[in-house]
Amino acid sequence: MNxxxxxxxPFYYSGNKTGxxxxxxxxxxxxxxxxxxxxxxxxxxxxxxxxxxGHGTAVEDMNRARWRDWLANAEDGYHMLSxxxxxxxLLGFSTGGALSFLLAEDLPVNGIxxxxxxxxxxxxxxLRLLRPFLRPLSSAIPFIQKAQSEWWDPEAxxxxxxxxxxxxxxxxxxxxxxxxxxxxxxxxxxxxxxxxSINDGFIPAEHxxxxxxxxxxxxxxxxxxxxxxxxITCDAERQKVYQAASGFIARMECEVA
Amino acid sequence: xxxxxxxxxxxxFPKGEVGxxxxxxxxxxxxEMREMGEYLAECGFTTMGVRLFGHATxxxxxxxxxxxxxxxxxxxxxxxxxxxxxxxFLIGFSxxxxxxxxxxxxxxxxGLIIISAPFHAPDPRLQKIGPYLPFIxxxxxxxxxxxxxxxxxxxxxxxxxxxxxxxxGVHEMGxxxxxxxxxxxxxxxxxxxxxxxxxxxVGFNHAELIMKTLGTSHKxxxxxxxxxxxxxxxxxxxxxxxxxxxxxSQVLEGSPL
Numbered sequence: 145m146n147x148x149x150x151x152x153x154p155f156y157y158s159g160n161k162t163g164x165x166x167x168x169x170x171x172x173x174x175x176x177x178x179x180x181x182x183x184x185x186x187x188x189x190x191x192x193x194x195x196x197x198g199h200g201t202a203v204e205d206m207n208r209a210r211w212r213d214w215l216a217n218a219e220d221g222y223h224m225l226s227x228x229x230x231x232x233x234l235l236g237f238s239t240g241g242a243l244s245f246l247l248a249e250d251l252p253v254n255g256i257x258x259x260x261x262x263x264x265x266x267x268x269x270x271l272r273l274l275r276p277f278l279r280p281l282s283s284a285i286p287f288i289q290k291a292q293s294e295w296w297d298p299e300a301x302x303x304x305x306x307x308x309x310x311x312x313x314x315x316x317x318x319x320x321x322x323x324x325x326x327x328x329x330x331x332x333x334x335x336x337x338x339x340x341s342i343n344d345g346f347i348p349a350e351h352x353x354x355x356x357x358x359x360x361x362x363x364x365x366x367x368x369x370x371x372x373x374x375x376i377t378c379d380a381e382r383q384k385v386y387q388a389a390s391g392f393i394a395r396m397e398c399e400v401a
Numbered sequence: 402x403x404x405x406x407x408x409x410x411x412x413x414f415p416k417g418e419v420g421x422x423x424x425x426x427x428x429x430x431x432x433e434m435r436e437m438g439e440y441l442a443e444c445g446f447t448t449m450g451v452r453l454f455g456h457a458t459x460x461x462x463x464x465x466x467x468x469x470x471x472x473x474x475x476x477x478x479x480x481x482x483x484x485x486x487x488x489x490f491l492i493g494f495s496x497x498x499x500x501x502x503x504x505x506x507x508x509x510x511x512g513l514i515i516i517s518a519p520f521h522a523p524d525p526r527l528q529k530i531g532p533y534l535p536f537i538x539x540x541x542x543x544x545x546x547x548x549x550x551x552x553x554x555x556x557x558x559x560x561x562x563x564x565x566x567x568x569x570g571v572h573e574m575g576x577x578x579x580x581x582x583x584x585x586x587x588x589x590x591x592x593x594x595x596x597x598x599x600x601x602x603v604g605f606n607h608a609e610l611i612m613k614t615l616g617t618s619h620k621x622x623x624x625x626x627x628x629x630x631x632x633x634x635x636x637x638x639x640x641x642x643x644x645x646x647x648x649x650s651q652v653l654e655g656s657p658l
Contacts, residue, residue, distance in 0.1 A: 146507065147473045153480040158415055192481070197454060201473055208465045212458065216404045220452055223405075224413035224481075246402045328402070 151175045151305040152200030155193045157185035162254075162397060163229030165221045166193040167240030169260075170318055171290075173200035175305035176237060180377050183386040189393065190229050194221035196240075198314065199307075206311035207286050211321035218243045222251055233393050237377050238262060238347065239318060242325040245359075248334045255396045256336040257389045260376050262347045263354040264322055265315070278319075282312040294345055296371045296380035304378065329355065335363035337392040339376060339385055346374040365392070408432055409457035409561045412450045413481075414442035419653065420486030422478045423450040426495030426517075427574050428546075428563040430457040434494060437633045440642040446649065447486050451478035453497070455570065456563075463567035464542055468577035475500045479508055490514065490649055494633055495603065496574050499581035506584045512652040513592040514645050516632050520582060520610040522575055523603040534572040543567040550601045550629040553636040560634065585611065591619035591658060593648040595632055595641055602630035621648075621658045 152173035164184045166177040174193040181191040196217045198209035218240075225232055231254045236244035241261025248256055265271055270288065274281060287309040295301035336359060340352035349368060356366050367388055372379035409430035421441050423434035431450040438448040454470040455462040482489055488511045493501030498518035505513055522528050530537060543565040551557035592615055596608030605624075612622050623644055628635035651658055 146476060147469055148476050148480070154477050156481040156484040158485045195473075195477055197470070201469070205467075205470070208467070210462075212404045213454070213462070215402060216452075216458055219403060219405050220411050223410035224449070227413055228415050250403045324402070 147201055148195070149173065149200050149305055151303075152195065154195040155181055155191070157181060157191040159185055159190040160188050161190070161229050162231045162233065162393065163190045163192065163225035164233050164235055164393070165218070165225055166191065167218050167221070167234065167236040167243050168193070168196065168199065169238030169240050170314070171199070171203070171206065171310060172306040175303070176375055176377050177235070179382060180235065180386055180389060184390055184393070187390045187394075190225065192221050192225050194218065200305065203287065203307040203309055203311055206307070207282070207313040209314055209317060211317040211324070214239070214243055214321070215246055218247050219251070222247060231397070233257065233396070235259070235389060236261065238374070239321070242321055245325055245332050246328055248332055249328050253334055255393065256334050257339070257392060258336060258355065259339045259385065260341065260344060260347055260374050261338070261351065261355055262322065263326065263351040265319055266347050271315070278312060278316050282316060286312055288312060294373050296373060297378070300375075300378040300380070300382070304375070326358070329358040330360045333360050333362070335396055336361050336365070337388065338364065338366045339369065339388060341369045341372040341374070341376050341379075343370060343372065344374045404458050405452070406430065406457045406561055409452075411452040412438055412448070414438060414448045415485055416442050416447045417445045418447070418486045419488045419490070419649065420447040420449070420482040421490045421492055421649070422475070422482055423448060424475055424491065424493040424497030424500050425450070425453065425456065426497050427570065428456070428460070428463070428566060429494070430561050432561045433631060433634055434492070436638065437492070437642055437645070441646060444646045447482065449478050449482055451475060457561070460543060460563040460565055460567050463563075463570035466570050466573055468573040471500055471577065472503060475504050479504060488653065490652075492516070492645065493518065495519065495630070496577070499578055502581045502584055502588060503577065505590060506587055510590055512590050512649065513588065514595070514648065515592060515611065516595045516641070517597070517600055517603055517630050518607065518611060519578060519603045520607040520614075521578070523607065527571065531575065534568065534575065538568040538572050541568055549631075550599075551631065551635055552599070552627045552629055553634070556631070556634045560631070582614070585614040586616040588616045590617060591652045592617055593645065593658070594620065594622040595625065595644075596622065597625035597628040597630070597632060599626065599628065600630045619658055
């Protein structure tokens, strides 16, 4: 009877006055953030992993989604955390990273951890070809099957809870969202940690460089991992990502203190 | 960037291990449940007021809703609450009460509080056009609200809600209502019903019908005399908050209602 796919449920772990809002990526689910969430909770932080609209239910729902729905969900999470936390960190993966930047433009946050975030639509050759026709095509071809993705940790791949196809209308919305991201990045001045895998076969690591270059924050660090594909929060070097994320938050807290 | 109406954001007050999930009504916002959430939090209960999909943003967002989207939002709230509480109570206002009934049929909850809930399409205009709704909703997108009735004029003036009923959402609500009402005889958890004799949106007879149909023998109806439809914000709200807190305590103690 549950509408949410098993494993795709949002999660909350109570902790101290530092709140971490975890935002998953396009066509995925809170599942890809749970490991990171558990790590942050073990460090004492309060953790909320939200679910974006159209995700974790049925892929058809994605074609009814608009990018503002996703931003509203991120905002929901922010307000739910802010009643009990005095400091808020946003940790966004891929599209979730883009949402983190947009959210930070208007709401006070203490830091952003952006993981595998994309600066523009991925360089999929099919996408480049179809892009001008996406909107009219989306009603005729609502979905495009995802290509088989490579993982460094095959066990983690088995646990993944995500859709197996791309919703075409949803991709158009992602495109709109990324346009907003590019427009707003120079206005964001929040301390930021950017992480990406040099072996990301989906969003090349140049995207991180482009974001770092255009981001307005004076305080920004970048970090590369190697033994992971796109999903650095779950793949082989996830522990490295977790440590870097909690280390960044701890450092920001020290600076405030 | 922000997309949620100011003051209408969802809320979460983590307190004790008894949790209350508060669900607002159609075209409403978490704002209408907030005071009740704050009161119950002061009583020591953990309270969360979710934002239903398409609400508290722009009414156009309700043109592309499916009733399952709302159920998914309520499931989100339930899952987040479950992370920190061991007992869950559902408190729903109007359509939110129907969602509470629906969720309770397949979740482990301790009790239900049903406020101003409809048993069938409450608006006579709607009953007439009901069969044609799937067709009409495609071109006639929203109908304006006829001036709403309140006992507390200040509450009326400060209320946050859409000024019209989007028809696609009305149609979805109708479908959801049928599902929820058909589940009423199966409900076995203690239930508190609250309805006003002067409710002009959803007449008092709806409460009598729900009371009669509810499967549980642990049920009680509180009849209000001054409030209009929006009980959680109208003139008798304080008494409603107190009785709700008492109900929760009684259920937890296992004492008769």
